[in-house]
Amino acid sequence: MTTQHHDDPHRLASAEIVVGIDGSAAADLAVRWAAETASQRGRRLRVVHGLDLAAAGAVYGIYDVITPPVIDAIRREGTDLVRTARRLAHEVDPTLTVEAEVSEADPAHLLIELSESAHLVAIGAAGSGNTPGHLGSTLLAVAAHGHGAIVVVRDTGTEQQTRRIGPVVVGADGGPVSAAAVGAGFAEASERNTQLVAVHAWSDLYYDRFAGLPYTICDRDAETAGQAILSEQLAGWQEKYPNVQVIRKVYLSGPRLALLEWSRSAQLLVVGSRGRGGFRGLLLGSTSNALVQTAHCPVMVVHPQ
Template sequence: MTTQHHDDPHRLASAEIVVGIDGSEAADLAVRWAAETASQRGRSLRIVHGLDLAAAEAVYGIYDVITPPVIDAIRCAGVDMVRTARRLAHQVDPTLIVETEVSEANPARLLIELSETAHLVAIGATGAGGTLSHLGSTLLAVTSHGRGPIVVVRDTGTEQQTRRVGPVVVGADGGPVSETAVAAAFAEASERNTQLVAVHAWSDLYHDRFAGLPYTIPDPHAETAGQAILAEQLAGWQEKYPGVQVIRKVYLSGPRRGLLEWSRSAQLLVLGSRGRGGFRGLLLGSTSNTLMQTAHCPAMVVHPQ
């Protein structure tokens, strides 16, 4: 049952789940994941495709081939994509309310605009990491500038592809941006009726890469201090979601390794848009950027309201 949250447009009962598509296998996976999520939460699904006709005209215009038939062909291809995606969504749940939209707009701008009121926006990602190989700059733009939760759906590399078992995992560094991620992670764990794993890195330095220094914390005082930071950041949310069991993990350095390892068994990884050491003008921190490309499960990036 979806609950009304009048102070948060992303939690309103009317808020849709939005998924951006481009006809790729990664987009098909994102459609299935988004349809499963919409079905379980009693929300409608909106499947969107941006034609970016302005860019097409700029490219094809160089060769004087951007004629009305070419534009019609681009539009028809977009319509075919959303029709196929709609069929995929209804394979998940034949009763699901599915809206489709083919827009002339740039796909990143379209998804960013829709993210203002969407329950969440999903985008597919492919590859083993190292590059933003699906949607390229669109994925980076939407995760950097979108509002509310943006979920990058990655193939887990298993027969199941995306998991519906395992914990929700969140990176918690004690900062204000992390507070937004923690709030979203508790809500997701509650929706999914699963455990929440809160991961805290005592230092942003990656000690384990140098001179064989340990990854776990050998100093009990540092361990105690890290647990205290987690306890303070989680306290209010544990009271709000008493049914969510929380596992706390503190590591010596760099959050990437711990979060990446947990993503192997998690059904969702939740990240803040910037870490405690991030620059104010940097809209997407290096940890979130890296994990979007390498996580073994869908990764949700949340931005402060």
């Protein structure tokens, strides 16, 4: 059951789970994940598709006005897509309340606007490596500029495409943005009745790029400092969520690699929208940016209020 949080619009009982679709297999997976989450939490699901008529007009001819028959055809296709997505959601839970929205707006702008009041926004991702699949720039724009929690739903690469077992893993770097991710990590672990693995890397250096730089931590001072940072960021949350068992992991360097490895067994990876530097000018912190494109499980990017 959902809990009312008057100081956080994303935790209100009325906050919906929103999923963006484009008709791809990755979007279908995001719909199923979002439907499962909405069903478990007693929340409404909103399926949205942005037509982006301005871009469509450019495709059909920069110098020609997009004709009404073309607009009608684009709208019909969008309506068919959300109808199919609604059917997929009801396959997960026939009793689920599913709202559908077809908008003329740009998909990224639409999802970013909806994220202001949504419980979370889900968007699918396909492929692996350094080139994002499914929605391309839309995915990265929403993950970078959305509000609250943006979940990039990635295929686990196994028969069970999204896991219902395994821990929630959160990256804790000691920065202010990371604090919001830690809070979200506890909430998700509690909702899912599973363990929380809190991962801290003492250095942002990538150990594999420097000859002789170890991955595991062997410096007592660095270990002590890392554990102290974790203790500070976890303080208060364990009292608020006493049902959540916390496992603490400290590494010398390479936060991206450590979290990527944990994503092989996690059911959800939680990261802040920016790293410990917290520069707002960046689209995403380098670690978050890499993980939404390469992780082996869904990745929740948390934006502080």
